[in-house]
Amino acid sequence: MTLDVAALRAHFPSLASGIAHFDGPGGTQTPASVGEAIARTLTGPLSNRGTSVASERNADDTVRGFREAMADLLAADPRGVVYGRSATQLTYDFSRALAKTWAQGDEIVVSQLDHDGNVRPWVQAAEARGVRVRWLRLNPDTAELDLSDLDEIVNDRTRVVAVAAASNLLGTIPPVAVIAARAHAVGALVYVDGVHYAAHASVDAAALGADLFVCSPYKFFGPHCAALVADTALLESLHPDKLLPSTDAVPERFELGTLPYEMMAGVTAAVDFIAALGDAGGSRREQLVAANRLIDEHELALRQQIETGLADLGATLHSRASERTPTLFFTLAGRDAAEASRFLASRDVLAPAGSFYAYEPFRALGLPVDSGMRVGVAAYSNDDDADRLLDGLAAFLGR
Incomplete structure (x- = not known):
């Protein structure tokens, strides 16, 4: 089985806004049933x-x-x-x-x-x-x-x-x-x-x-x-x-x-x-585990797609751990992260810049607070969202 992302997205009224949401680490969108x-x-x-x-x-x-x-x-x-x-x-x-x-x-x-x-x-x-x-x-x-x-x-x-x-x-x-x-x-x-x-x-x-x-x-x-x-x-x-x-x-x-x-x-x-996404029998716990397998597979594929695109754009990716979630923190040499975020927002692509309350990681990385951008993939993110993110960054960089 694979995650039916189109069917999943239909449960989220807010996605009709046309915004490509990469702000999931700060809070996801909410399905109508909730x-x-x-x-x-x-x-x-x-x-x-x-x-x-x-x-x-x-x-x-x-x-x-x-x-x-x-x-x-x-x-x-x-x-x-x-x-x-x-x-x-x-x-x-x-x-x-x-x-x-x-x-x-x-x-x-x-x-x-x-x-x-x-x-x-x-x-x-x-x-x-x-x-x-x-x-x-x-x-x-x-x-x-x-x-x-x-x-x-x-x-x-x-x-x-x-x-x-x-x-x-x-x-x-x-x-x-x-x-x-x-x-x-x-x-x-x-x-x-x-x-x-x-x-x-x-x-x-x-x-x-x-x-x-x-x-x-x-x-x-x-x-x-x-x-x-x-x-x-x-x-x-x-x-x-x-x-x-x-x-x-x-x-x-x-x-x-x-x-x-x-x-x-x-x-x-x-x-x-979430449990219903697994379309599996058994207890709710078993359904949740099955659903997360599908979500993980989908999110990993999108993360890899975005990572490749960021590398092609010359971004510095600071998310390097061997084991990690589909959340990417990166900087753009010589460019202001907040400006890049505002440019993307003008295209209805929400990719925030800021501290994200991660004060100690910024200090450990030797980076000024607010100096980078964070993009997070959620189960409802799709290929079109990823393309819009990368195309928007390319336009911002003049590529």
């Missing part, structure tokens, strides 16, 4: 969770459906699924909950590969607790993490290792399982930012070695929110600040205030939409 699920939930009988009337039961069923859907997507336990407004918010919350357990002499480890949302919360929490921060360094020549000193960086003083499953700037997929094995050998926890990874891979959080794994459904056709999965025993051991009357049950103790049921319904619809 919007309909949100509207149906919000406008149907809906109250705070309970069991007495239909409106209460609808809310309760929606929360349960969300947890089950994310558990299927990430090969996790529904009882360990935490809802959040964003991955950054969840990381701030959990960094502070974990920091309560740190003492002077402890260390944490962060990565130069990561979005700042998986760096600054940990650095700031460490500063507040007087804990040392160690770094996994990015090799700019390979766009991969240098793990030659992993055993020295991750040691018996390490309490948490925070690392991305994939770089939102470079697409690099680091060997998280290797890093996690070292962390677990010294008794440290592993917090994995899977925001970019979950949009381009079948995720098995436990197989990665993630004690806590966070992702954002709006990167894979859902609404703007996030989810974190962890073992329930770990969640039971953490005590976030919360209101006195609010439940101490897991995972609800981490979800502050009334939940946005309509957003949760949208997430479930997004997971179901």
